Structure formats: structure tokens, C-alpha cells
Amino acid sequence: MSSSSSRKYLSLTNLSLFTPLHLSFLFLHLTILVTGGLPPPYVPLDNIALDCGSSSQSFVYGRNWTADINSKVALLDQGSPSTNLKANGASTSSVPYYTARVSLSQFTYTFPVKTTGPKFVRLYFNPASYTGLIRSKASFSVTTGRYTFLSNFSGFHYTDPHGEQGGYAREFILNVEDEQKNLSITFTPSPHVADAYAFINGIEIVSMPTNLYYTAGDNPEQYNFDQGVYLPLQNETALEIMYRVNAGGGEITPPNDTGMFRSWLSDVDYLTDARPSAFQFNGTIQLQYNNHTRYAAPDVLYRTARTMGPDSTVNKKYNMTWEFPVHSTFIYLVRLHFCQFIPIILQKGDLVFKIYIANQTAERYTDIISWADGYGVPIYKDYAVMMDAGGNEGIQNLSIALHPIPSTIAVDAMLNGAEIFKLSKSDNLAGPNPAAFPDSPISNTPSATSTKPKHSRRRTVAIIGAAVSGIVVVSVLFLLIFRRRVQKFKDLVSGDAASNLSPLVSSSRKSTKTNRPSLPSDLCYRFSLVEIIAATNNFDDSFIIGVGGFGNVYKGLFDGGVNRAAIKRLNPSSRQGATEFRTEIEMLSQLRFRHLVSLIGYCNENNEMILVYDYMARGTLRDHLYRTDNPPLSWTQRLEICIGAARGLDYLHTGAKHTVIHRDVKTTNILLDDKWVAKVSDFGLSKTGPTSTSKGHVSTVVKGSIGYLDPEYCQRRQLTEKSDVYSFGVVLFEVLCARPAINRSAVPASLAELARQSHSNGTINEIIDPYLDGKISPDCLKNFVDVAVRCLLENGIERPSMTDVVWGLEFALQLQESAEENVKVAQTEKEVxxxxxxxxxxxxxxxxxxxxxxxxxxxxxxxxxxxxxxxxxxxxxxxxxxxxxxxxxxxxxxxxxxx
Known part of the structure; x- marks a missing residue:
């Protein structure tokens, strides 16, 4: 029986700043089971461990480390003599960190390998003081063939504030194609640094199964998730291992890997919340491996897991989230490992949850047993995410978040392990040296001894990079728009489903820290008033494209009119003020999602408060419903727009790090881009949801728009996400009926009340937009109305969640499309x-x-x-x-x- 596999790709659809780049693929292995017990370890044909600068062999962690002096496993080629030195005062004194190969000129190691194919290349560094050399002068590049691993790499940047340093590893994957079966690694001191030198303490070369990470050459099947390009992970791409964690379990040392000497760290340091629990080790279950997963991860990894905890009520209110600092402008492969071994979860549908990666929706319906087609069957899935620069070429957080789906036996989520890899860009893997870099993730230390405590040792494999060598960020339109002012841009924080960047500010111990000024210029670009005036022709009335409670919205033209943005200017007499202004900046700067409007920046100068957004070419949803000269939207278009807006709200409620309640959902706050993609906007009234597990609401002054306000919220002044659901129900009836939320000349004046009465009386057809007469499938209409009416229920607890609303609308769209297809078939047969x-x-x-x-x-x-x-x-x-x-x-x- 041949194996089957599939890849799904989230696409690279928009190269503009305003909708950050997103690319995602997944690889789900569902293949014939080949063993019911612990699979034998992989035996690498190439298994080289070189102790650089050493003159004697060592046996560490079950491996022989060969001395590089007179070595038979590596040939040393040097322009001028290099030196083997001992590390002075090093905190890590064991193999391979005790000695180093050091040189003021270029030198190369050439390893004769037994086979071509993919290899692990692990480089070990100890940035200690070496006799006769200045530690800060260690600056060099590392290349192999056409690939650049490190560029202007400075080990000095990875010492702690007290000058103490530890050993760390950088781990790479590349494909050896040389017919002579040679792998050469070259170390070159930086030419622009006086007295620069290069050093290396240890090198590992380990072979791996051909398709462990690369796409199988005989499996071309690919699935394009959206509309973008395919991204098979082919062997022309080099990878750097950034993180490898055992979720819910402890550290797994190299000898306990599946034969490839990988290190797996505990996930504790990357969790953003203390609530998730580690599910106890299950040593009784007999795992059933398949031919793809037998070497994917150690057995012990699939026998432990991180779960959200036993309280289903609490679990519904937060995401189980990990955050990993990574370099901007690279694509990252995220591999998630799963194995369902919890005793009460035995059938499909018992445990279902969502997966968000880099604040993007990766999976809406994760059912491990369904994926693996069994209990106790290890599987993994691969996703790729483009971490857009967003004005910041430094460090940002790549997040992995899980959220449970209610109405299952266990309202929970689980993860067994994760791996994160950086993919080479133009054969380059080098990132910038950190200015003041936080503790770094993965340690691949082969030594069993270390003077640092387990959770405080420096884990620098994951992030530490060398200075960028010619990184060209031409794929982001943002850099085109502001190319003459790019150096003035601050960190742009980006965000589920089809657009992505995670917030830079986080409670995670491993998160990048920023200090906020009075206004968060660290989160988005701060425009000068001169730039705004030039873009709007001094706020010319002919540039006005909208008017709201905040003030006028202008079309802004940049770079001679080549690029456009929406510029919202606060009217001094507006009821909204500095609080809403700051709220919107903070909210949108930390939320990036395909169905949320993208904030570019702001201006706060000379008493002007101005927000700059992505330009939405087709205006508001209301512009296309009533009191307009625009042609009416088809029913399918309206459904797709409603689904997009619902997804945006669903992301706010369940996909963001903390629940966000919009509080002003209405058709004028749903914007449409040139492709009719709906985006929720205007976050000036938004509130962060309850964080206390004892409260399900936020007590606050009632704010919002008449006609959309949740009656329960008005009466009790208790705000919940179900208040947004009510408002969205009004939007749904606006879309169906092409009527305003409030019509003071009608009885009843409220569209919500009219809809409820019509539904109760069975006269919904009488209030539907006449243009849609005869164009809606009855099944679709019934489903759509059912969803909308449920949203308007008086008791918030009885209303559906936005997740349920999304599914209900998607189902309605399926019914409509199916009916239209049947009509086409029938008409064709009629003609024949x-x-x-x-x-x-x-x-x-x-x-x-x-x-x-x-x-x-x-x-x-x-x-x-x-x-x-x-x-x-x-x-x-x-x-x-x-x-x-x-x-x-x-x-x-x-x-x-x-x-």
C-alpha cells in the first residue's frame, strides 16, 4: 500500500505593507502503519563530530569527538596558519567548547561524506577570551558552497551583561549534491573589522532520512490554500533550526533522539501564560508509527503533551500560546507534532481546537484522531509563515496559539512538540547581530556538564544571527511607498487567518521587550504633519472619502500619487478624543489579520491627531447596500463579505492573545478592498475582554452606535463578546434587507426589532431587498436568517459565538453555491x-x-x-x-x- 500525503499552502497573495505577507503550508502524513512499538533509531551513514583545536579524541554523550589535528575525517585548508587555543575562563569547559580553531585569515574544513543528500550541520561556538586576541574582534562569516550560514557574525554580542558567556550551537540543514561527496565549510574574518578573527569550537555532520524535512520528489501533490504561489520545500533550500521543543515534557538530550542527535528543550520558557498544564507521561500506550513519523521525533515526545487544563470554562476564555523571537523578513517552517493519548479522548470529534500561527488561522478544525486515523498514532503538520519586516528588520515574536472549540467532550487543546526552522532567502540564512538580545532559545550542547542552571543557560541557537549581507526587502510594498524615509520607520507590529505578525510587547519571558512612550511610536510609524499635509493637499475637501464620529477620512497620495492610504483626521469638536485615538493605535498595532484593517501609522503634532490606514478602494459595506449610486451586490458577494467580517470578529474574540471586544460593529466599520475582501475597522471604542477567570464580562460605560447596541449591555453595563455578536446580527439583516439599522420614520424604527417580528410572523420575505427577490436559495435563506436571528437573542449567553456564526454563514454559502450549480446543470440539460x-x-x-x-x-x-x-x-x-x-x-x- 503506497503512502499518501498532502500539502496545503497559505498563499503569498499581497506584497503590500498594509496586508503583511502570508505564506503557509502544511504536511499531514496519513500513511500505512508500519510498527506498533518503539521504532529502531535511525542509523546515519555520516556521523561526524569534530572537536576543533583539539589533539585528542573524546567520548561525550555516547559519541566519539575526533580531534581536528591530523584528522582523518576533515581536511583543513588555510591561507595562513591557524591556531588551536584553549578558552580562557570559559563557563563551559567540556568538549567541544574547551578548545577552538582560531585564525586571522580564511580557513576551510572539507569533510568527505559517504552519501549525498540532506545533512545536519551543527556549529559550536564558545565566545570566550582567547590568548592574544580581543574578544570583541571575533567577527566572521561562515559559508558552504553557495549558502551563507552566518555573515559578519560576532560572538561578542552573545555574552551576557556581566561578560560571562556560555557555549552554544547553530544548527543548519542543507543538501549535499557534490558528486565527489565533499562538504566544505569556510570561515572568513570580516574584512571591514581591523584585526578580525574567526573561530570555531566544534562541527557535526549528520545525515538524515531523505524526506524528513524536504518535500518528497515522488509526491508532487500540493494544495493551494488561497490564491497564491506554491511552496514545496525542495532541497535547494537551506534551513536553520531555530527552536525544537518538547511540549509538556522535559529536555530530551541528543542520545535520546531518534539517532540524529537532536536536542529538544522544554517548552516552559516560551509559554505566555502559566495556566497550561503538562499531561502526565503515558508509558502504557503502544504508539503506532507510520513510515513518515518513525524518525520524526523521539518516542518520549509523543507520550507527553501540553494541555490547557481541566476547567472547560476557563479554557474557553484564553489561548494556550507560545512565543518565539525570530528574525524578520524570512520565511519560517513551523512543524507541530501531535499524538492523541489522553484516555478519555478515543473517537473523532472528542477533542477539537483551532491553531493560530503568527496570529494567522492555520487550522479552524483540528481533530488529531481524525488526522491520524487512530488513537496513539503520532503525526506532524508543517506550516510556513513569512515574517514581514513591518518596518523592523530585527526581532519579532512568532506565536503558536491553540484555542478549544466548545461542544466537544473535552473543551481543551493539546500539543506534543514543535520545531521552527528559518528558510534560506537567496541562499542566505544570516540575520542581524543583536544590539541587546534577550536570552536565546535552543542549546544543542553535546556536553552533559554545564555550570549554568537548566532554565538560565544561554540558548542561543534559535535566534543569534550575523549582520545582514545584502538582504533585499523588495517584496513589501511598504518599503516602496516610504523608501525615501524608511530609516524613520519604527517597529510595526503585525497580526489570523491570512495576514501575520505577532506583537513585540508580551508578557513572555522570551519575548522581545520595548519601552512605550506616551504614544506608542514603538508600534507603528509616526508621520510628520508635513507628510500628511502633502499627502492630502492640505486636507483638500476633494480628498475626503468618508466622514465618521472621529472626523473626516481623506485619501492620501504618496510618492507622487503612486501609492494611496486612508487618513483619518480627528475633528476637534468630535466626541471621540485622545483616549480613543490611543486605543486605536495600540489595538491595531498589535493586531494583524486578513480581515482587520491595517494601521500604517499616526501623526500627533500641533494638536492634530491623525491615523493612517491601508486604503480600502471600495469604501464601506454600507456604501453598497442603500442610499448609494453603487450597483447592488449579488447575494453571493454579500455572503462572502459577511463571512470575512465574521472571521475578523472571530479573530478578535478567540485568535488574539487576549480577547478584544470591538464594541462598535456596524456596516460603516466594515471596509472593502479592491478585491471585495471585508476588513473590520475603527477600534477606538474597543476593550480588552475579561482576564479574571471569575468574571465573564467587563463592567464599563455604555458606548456604541444606536441601532446596534446590545440591549443586555445597555441594561447591565456588562460588556462581553456576545455584545459584538448582537451588533453583527443587525449587520446581517442590513445586508439581507438593504435597510438602515434605525429608520425613525418606520414602525418599528429598529431593524433588529423589525427582523425579529418578521421572523416570528413568517414574513421575512417581505423585508428582503427587492433586488434579491428570486436570487436566494430557500435553504440558504433559512440558514442565513437562522444565524442572524440567533445573534439577536435577548440573553447573550444564548447567542452563538462568532466561531459558530462563521460556520453558519459558510454553510449558507455552500447551500447557495450548490443550488446555483444545480440550476446551471438543469439549464444545460434543458437546452440539450x-x-x-x-x-x-x-x-x-x-x-x-x-x-x-x-x-x-x-x-x-x-x-x-x-x-x-x-x-x-x-x-x-x-x-x-x-x-x-x-x-x-x-x-x-x-x-x-x-x-
Whole structure:
């Protein structure tokens, strides 16, 4: 039986600043099981461990470390003599950190390898003081073939403030193609640094299974998740291992790996919240490996896991999140390891959760047993994320967050392990030297002894990089827009589903720290008033594209009109002021998501308060519903826009680090870009959700827009995410009916009340936008209305979550598309079989897709096209529709097998 596998790719769809680059792929292995017990370790054909600068062999961690003097495993080529030196006062005194090969000129190690193919290359450094040399002069590059591992690398930058340093490793993967089976590694002192020298303490070369990380050459199957490019991980790409963690378990040392001497650290240092618990080691379960996972990770990793904890109520209110500092402008491969071994989770649908990576939605419905097709079956999935510069070419946090989906046996989430790799860009893996870099992640120290405590030792493999050598960030339109002022930009913090950057400010012990000024210029670009005036032609009225409670919104033209932005200027008489101004900056600077509007920067000068956003070419959703000269939107367009906006709100409620309640959801705060992608905007009234586990609400003064305000919020002054759900329900009826939320000349004046009454009386059809008459599938309409009405329920606890709303709307769209496809099929068969008489009502007008008439008979075959209508105008479902519905709109959510 041949193995099957698939890759899914989140695409590289937009190269602009305003929608950060996103690329994601996943690799789910579902293959024939090959063993029911512990698989034998992989035996690498190439297993070289070189102790540089040493003259004698050593045996450490079950391995022989060969001396590089008169070595038979490596040939040393040097322009001028190099020196073997001992590290002075080093905190790490064991192999391979005790001695080093040091040189003021270029030198090269050439390793004769037994096979071509992918290899681990591990470089060990101890930036100690070496006799006769100045430690700060250690600056060099490391290359192999066409790849640059490190550029202008300075070990001095990785000493702690007290001058103490520890040994650390940098681990890489590359494919050896040389027919002569030689792997050469060259160390070159930086030419621009006087008296610069290069050094190396140890080198490992270890072979691995051909397709452990690279895409199998005989498996071309790929799935394009969105509309962008494919990204198979082919062997032309070099990788750097940034992090390798054992979630819920302790450190796994190299001898306990699957034969490739990898180190796996505990995940404790990267968790952002103390609540997640480690599920105890399960030593009784017999793991069932397949031919892809037998060497993927050690057995012990799949027998421990990190979970959210036993309290399902608490679990619903937060994300289990890890944060890993990484370099900007690179693509990162994130591999997540799973194995379901919890005794009460035995069937598909028992435990389901979401996965967010770099604040992007990677998985909406994660069911480990369904993926692995069994209990106790290890699997892994691969994702790639582009960490956009966002004005910052330094360090940002790459986050992994899990959130449970309710209505399952266990309202929980789990992860067994994770690996993060940097992918080479133009054959380059080098990142900038840190100015003051925090503790770094992975230590791959081969020595069992270390003078540092377990959780305080320097783990520098994951991040430490050398200075950028010609990194060209031409893929981000942001740098084109402001290329003449790029040096003035500050850190842009970016954010689930199809756009990504995680906040730089975090409670994580491993997060990059920033100090906030009175206004957060550290989070986004601060424009000068001169720039704003030039972009708006001194706030010319002809540039106004919108008016809101904040003030006028202008179209801003930059670089001679080549690039545009939306510029919101605070009206001094506006009820909104500095508080809302700051709130919006802080919120949007830390939230980046495909369906949230992107904040570029702000201006706070000469009493002017101005926000600069991504330009949304098609304006607000309301601009296309009523009181407009724009052509009406099709029903499918309206559904897709509603789904996009719902996803944005769902991200705020469940995908961000903390729950965010928008508090002003309405059709004028849903913007549309040139591709009709909906983005939620205007965060001036937003509030962070409750953080206390004892409270499910935030007590606050009532704010919002009339017609959209949650009655429960108004009465109790207790704000919850269900207040946003209510407001969104009003939006849904605006979309369906093309009517304003408040019409003071009508009775009732409230659209929400009118919708509830019409639904109760069975007269919804009477308030629908006339343009949509006959264009909506009855099944779709019933589902859509069901979702919208549930959103308007008086008791917030009875309303669906935004996750449920998203699923309900997606299901409605599926029903609409299916019905339209059936119509096309029927019309085609009708044209082919003109001689066959039609029974029932024919479809004469192609625009009236769903006119009355329940059957269309073609060649004696019945195609159910629509439902019949009762005398009072209320639709009822056909038999086939009832089968599709199986009850209420959310019934399929309760049946994960249906998704």
C-alpha cells in the first residue's frame, strides 16, 4: 500500500505593507502503519563530530569527538596558519567548547561524506577570551558552497551583561549534491573589522532520512490554500533550526533522539501564560508509527503533551500560546507534532481546537484522531509563515496559539512538540547581530556538564544571527511607498487567518521587550504633519472619502500619487478624543489579520491627531447596500463579505492573545478592498475582554452606535463578546434587507426589532431587498436568517459565538453555491433536451434563479431546484434540503465528521 500525503499552502497573495505577507503550508502524513512499538533509531551513514583545536579524541554523550589535528575525517585548508587555543575562563569547559580553531585569515574544513543528500550541520561556538586576541574582534562569516550560514557574525554580542558567556550551537540543514561527496565549510574574518578573527569550537555532520524535512520528489501533490504561489520545500533550500521543543515534557538530550542527535528543550520558557498544564507521561500506550513519523521525533515526545487544563470554562476564555523571537523578513517552517493519548479522548470529534500561527488561522478544525486515523498514532503538520519586516528588520515574536472549540467532550487543546526552522532567502540564512538580545532559545550542547542552571543557560541557537549581507526587502510594498524615509520607520507590529505578525510587547519571558512612550511610536510609524499635509493637499475637501464620529477620512497620495492610504483626521469638536485615538493605535498595532484593517501609522503634532490606514478602494459595506449610486451586490458577494467580517470578529474574540471586544460593529466599520475582501475597522471604542477567570464580562460605560447596541449591555453595563455578536446580527439583516439599522420614520424604527417580528410572523420575505427577490436559495435563506436571528437573542449567553456564526454563514454559502450549480446543470440539460416537455414551472428568466416550483423534470429525472411556497409566503424545505440541514443551522458544528 503506497503512502499518501498532502500539502496545503497559505498563499503569498499581497506584497503590500498594509496586508503583511502570508505564506503557509502544511504536511499531514496519513500513511500505512508500519510498527506498533518503539521504532529502531535511525542509523546515519555520516556521523561526524569534530572537536576543533583539539589533539585528542573524546567520548561525550555516547559519541566519539575526533580531534581536528591530523584528522582523518576533515581536511583543513588555510591561507595562513591557524591556531588551536584553549578558552580562557570559559563557563563551559567540556568538549567541544574547551578548545577552538582560531585564525586571522580564511580557513576551510572539507569533510568527505559517504552519501549525498540532506545533512545536519551543527556549529559550536564558545565566545570566550582567547590568548592574544580581543574578544570583541571575533567577527566572521561562515559559508558552504553557495549558502551563507552566518555573515559578519560576532560572538561578542552573545555574552551576557556581566561578560560571562556560555557555549552554544547553530544548527543548519542543507543538501549535499557534490558528486565527489565533499562538504566544505569556510570561515572568513570580516574584512571591514581591523584585526578580525574567526573561530570555531566544534562541527557535526549528520545525515538524515531523505524526506524528513524536504518535500518528497515522488509526491508532487500540493494544495493551494488561497490564491497564491506554491511552496514545496525542495532541497535547494537551506534551513536553520531555530527552536525544537518538547511540549509538556522535559529536555530530551541528543542520545535520546531518534539517532540524529537532536536536542529538544522544554517548552516552559516560551509559554505566555502559566495556566497550561503538562499531561502526565503515558508509558502504557503502544504508539503506532507510520513510515513518515518513525524518525520524526523521539518516542518520549509523543507520550507527553501540553494541555490547557481541566476547567472547560476557563479554557474557553484564553489561548494556550507560545512565543518565539525570530528574525524578520524570512520565511519560517513551523512543524507541530501531535499524538492523541489522553484516555478519555478515543473517537473523532472528542477533542477539537483551532491553531493560530503568527496570529494567522492555520487550522479552524483540528481533530488529531481524525488526522491520524487512530488513537496513539503520532503525526506532524508543517506550516510556513513569512515574517514581514513591518518596518523592523530585527526581532519579532512568532506565536503558536491553540484555542478549544466548545461542544466537544473535552473543551481543551493539546500539543506534543514543535520545531521552527528559518528558510534560506537567496541562499542566505544570516540575520542581524543583536544590539541587546534577550536570552536565546535552543542549546544543542553535546556536553552533559554545564555550570549554568537548566532554565538560565544561554540558548542561543534559535535566534543569534550575523549582520545582514545584502538582504533585499523588495517584496513589501511598504518599503516602496516610504523608501525615501524608511530609516524613520519604527517597529510595526503585525497580526489570523491570512495576514501575520505577532506583537513585540508580551508578557513572555522570551519575548522581545520595548519601552512605550506616551504614544506608542514603538508600534507603528509616526508621520510628520508635513507628510500628511502633502499627502492630502492640505486636507483638500476633494480628498475626503468618508466622514465618521472621529472626523473626516481623506485619501492620501504618496510618492507622487503612486501609492494611496486612508487618513483619518480627528475633528476637534468630535466626541471621540485622545483616549480613543490611543486605543486605536495600540489595538491595531498589535493586531494583524486578513480581515482587520491595517494601521500604517499616526501623526500627533500641533494638536492634530491623525491615523493612517491601508486604503480600502471600495469604501464601506454600507456604501453598497442603500442610499448609494453603487450597483447592488449579488447575494453571493454579500455572503462572502459577511463571512470575512465574521472571521475578523472571530479573530478578535478567540485568535488574539487576549480577547478584544470591538464594541462598535456596524456596516460603516466594515471596509472593502479592491478585491471585495471585508476588513473590520475603527477600534477606538474597543476593550480588552475579561482576564479574571471569575468574571465573564467587563463592567464599563455604555458606548456604541444606536441601532446596534446590545440591549443586555445597555441594561447591565456588562460588556462581553456576545455584545459584538448582537451588533453583527443587525449587520446581517442590513445586508439581507438593504435597510438602515434605525429608520425613525418606520414602525418599528429598529431593524433588529423589525427582523425579529418578521421572523416570528413568517414574513421575512417581505423585508428582503427587492433586488434579491428570486436570487436566494430557500435553504440558504433559512440558514442565513437562522444565524442572524440567533445573534439577536435577548440573553447573550444564548447567542452563538462568532466561531459558530462563521460556520453558519459558510454553510449558507455552500447551500447557495450548490443550488446555483444545480440550476446551471438543469439549464444545460434543458437546452440539450428541448424536445422533452417540462413539468411544473420553468425557469424563463435566468436572473430569477429560485422562483417558485419545486421540480424540474428533465428526461424523467427530477432535479429539486427550490421549495414550494405556502399560501402565507413562508417557505418550507424540500426533503433533500431537510437532509442537508439535519436540524438547526449549527447542527453540523456538532458533527465534526461533517466538516
Amino acid at each position: 433536451n428541448m424536445e422533452t416537455p417540462l413539468k411544473g414551472s420553468s425557469i424563463d428568466d435566468s436572473s430569477d434563479l429560485f422562483s417558485t416550483g419545486s421540480e424540474l423534470v428533465v428526461n424523467s429525472r427530477i432535479l429539486e431546484m427550490a421549495t414550494t411556497s405556502s399560501s402565507d409566503g413562508q417557505s418550507f424545505l424540500s426533503n433533500e434540503s431537510e437532509k442537508m440541514m439535519s436540524g438547526a443551522v449549527f447542527s453540523e458544528i456538532m458533527n465534526p465528521e461533517g466538516r
